[in-house]
Amino acid sequence: MDNPAPARGSDGAALPEGGTAGQGFDSSGLSGPDLARAALQAAREQSAAKRGSRGKAGPKGGLRTRRRRSGWTSAGPDERDPQPLGRLAARIAKDHGWTEHLSGGQVFARWGSLVGEEIAEHTTPLQLKDGELTVQAQSTAWATQLRLLQRQILKRIADGVGRDVVKRIKVQGPAAPSWRHGPRHISGRGPRDTYG
Missing domain, CATH: 3.30.300.20 (K homology (KH) domain)
Incomplete structure (x- = not known):
């Protein structure tokens, strides 16, 4: 009796035994570590299939993805680049009119x-x-x-x-000492009027 061909998902990857394209794999007959291995293998195959459809293999076996040029900045400094904290603080102070106080x-x-x-x-x-x-x-x-x-x-x-x-x-000039101590005092020159 011939073995039936393994079920394949929509991306062509073989599903674990009893799997369907919608579910990823069927857990019937698996338990414990075997179930975890099967789920991990299905996820890896699905991820590899997605990566294969997105980009072409680069010279070192890695994947090249197409980059959008519209979002790139030029070689010179740009306002979207990270800014030094001092420059940002100066801009905020100028916008709020705090420059004179600072x-x-x-x-x-x-x-x-x-x-x-x-x-x-x-x-x-x-x-x-x-x-x-x-x-x-x-x-x-x-x-x-x-x-x-x-x-x-x-x-x-x-x-x-x-x-x-x-x-x-x-x-x-230097401040003269105050003779007023405490909440109650008598008006007048105080002890200085006896100096001479």
Whole structure:
């Protein structure tokens, strides 16, 4: 008695015993590891048949698939290419109008490198509003020195963070100690009126 020819799927691949084209394979008579092997073999054959119909074999036995040229970018940079985080952040800041605030923040963050370590050691930037930077000096001598160096400091800041971020510098001397401690106090000069 001749063995019947194995059933074949629509793609021509042989199905495991008792299989039909619609189901992939029939699990009757198989159990455990044999069932898993049969299912795996059917999936491999089906995948190989799909790959064979898609592309032609390449020089190394691999498959070549046809690429669409319409989606390719040119050799130069493109806006669809991955972008550095700094460039994206700058674009977002510009779109939302945050550039001036970020430049002002750089003045405070880079104060030591902008004005020099010696000046930064004796001064503290307090506020930047409408192009006017308020700086507090540690002593009256340093406040005078800062007023004399104002033009050079403005140039260094412009070179470091950009033009028109800081247009003027307002220099304050050291803050006098406060005699007001606690929620209750008496108005007037306080203990200083007994000094002389």
